[in-house]
Amino acid sequence: MKAILALEDGRTFEGEAFGHFGTTTGEACFNTSMTGYQEIITDPSYRGQIVTMTYPQIGNYGVNPEDAESHCPHVRGLVIGELSPVASNWRSRQSLEDYFAEHHIIGIEGIDTRALTKHLRSAGAMRSCLSTELSAEEAIQAAKDSAPMEGSDFVKEVSIEGVQKWEGESRLWTIPNPSTGQEGNYIELPEVKYNIVAYDFGIKRNILRMLRQAGFEVTLVNSRTPAEEVLAMKPDGVFLSNGPGDPAALDYIHAEVKKLLGKTPMFGICLGHQILTHAFGGTTYKLKFGHRGGNQPVKDLRTGKIAITAQNHGFATDGDSLSDNVEITHINLNDDTIEGFRHKEFPAFSVQYHPEAAPGPNDATYFFSEFAELIEAFR
Incomplete structure (x- = not known):
């Protein structure tokens, strides 16, 4: 299913959805870690944020209960370049896509994460909307209407x-x-x-x-x-x-x-x-x-x-x-x-x-x- 990431300044990125479908909003930010996507996803510090992973392929080694940093995911959404079609690791118990589907988290792949990261570095972290059901104009407006990180108590x-x-x-x-x-x-x-x-x-x-x-x-x-x-x-x-x-x-x-x-x-x-x-x-x-x-x-x-x-x-x-x-x-x-x-x-x-x-x-x-x-x- 097609998905769109819209930023409050009007910039949009189109890709393919995985995990859950629907609409979510949060502050768009990026993480430069090469591994540890499960720990990042389950870190409560990411509450209220849509996280972009700069490493190009995510999901390679799947998900397992021992590596979770809390009892559930806290990101509002995840933006990646490519979702690995195979979860290969002896400790893996579940694919990232299935994990997101279970916990109703929207992911989007096929994004030019380098372009998005460069934009956030120059324009700053900002409100965003990730959706499989809104038009570009509607998603931009949803981002503008969402609560800012400043003043938030998560x-x-x-x-x-x-x-x-x-x-x-x-x-x-x-x-x-x-x-x-x-x-x-x-x-x-x-x-x-x-x-x-x-x-x-x-x-x-x-x-x-x-x-x-x-x-x-x-x-x-x-x-x-x-x-x-x-x-x-x-x-x-x-x-x-x-x-x-x-x-x-x-x-x-x-x-x-x-x-x-x-x-x-x-x-x-x-x-x-x-x-x-x-x-x-x-x-x-x-x-x-x-x-x-x-x-x-x-x-x-x-x-x-x-x-x-x-x-x-x-x-x-x-x-x-x-x-x-x-x-x-x-x-x-x-x-x-x-x-x-x-x-x-x-x-x-x-x-x-x-x-x-x-x-x-x-x-x-x-x-x-x-x-x-x-x-x-x-x-």
Whole structure:
């Protein structure tokens, strides 16, 4: 079936639909990752977005439950150059097309993704409509009528209800290492050393896995949970997760996080970093086309080391809005945007990118150890 992607500025792209049929709207953006399409599709941070994959062929290795970053897809739609006709991998349980059909997600292939990406880079991420039933003019109007990303609160749609202890897997999946005598794909996890509370703004499962692998037991709480209730749990620390939407629209979260400052060690990732920005008294702004992919170079100003990082965000911290009590620790080498900071008085730090990757490089996994060290120092 024919499909059309229409942007709010009037540009349109025609292709073939796959998965589900109908009409959807969302912010058009692009991701430069070469692999990991399933993790991207199921990342709650993509709520409200129609994602373009710049890698030309998607779906090659199918879909499997172990690689999902949440219980369902969160993208509004997916734009690709070519859908692989074969899903070939020993772990594959389902084709991408069948997965989209099951979850009612619209995909479109046969798009010139290079042209679309170049357009979004020059014009900026914008509202869009993906449809199998509207004319070009109707789809453009639907894009214009859809809600902008600025001011949106998608966190309320993806956060859990109530309080939940993350049970997770009891063993760690890994590649067998015969030199150590390991034969299977699983090894036992380390003992629990710390009990922490994690605010679920749309947390990825691999963050939870990495925290558990670093010795943390995690209790998840809803994004609306008051600081008093969190402190009553007497956690060793508090984690602020990734999530979707505009961080400036989350005043109710900023207020509670601000109450936690100085009372418990805190570590934030992505949206958690932006929320800490506001809790510190700073502000955030929307990037022209965001950082989405697994090849963003970040410099650690404390050591001079450079890491290649996985990122997924459309907003950033305004460095000029931060007080002298905040030390900028990491910057993006492509555009000098702030990628990490720490508070000089309170035990709190964060990074704008994803040290847990999934997908992407593992250069930055050391932050989970730094969180443990911060907790030990606070004790």
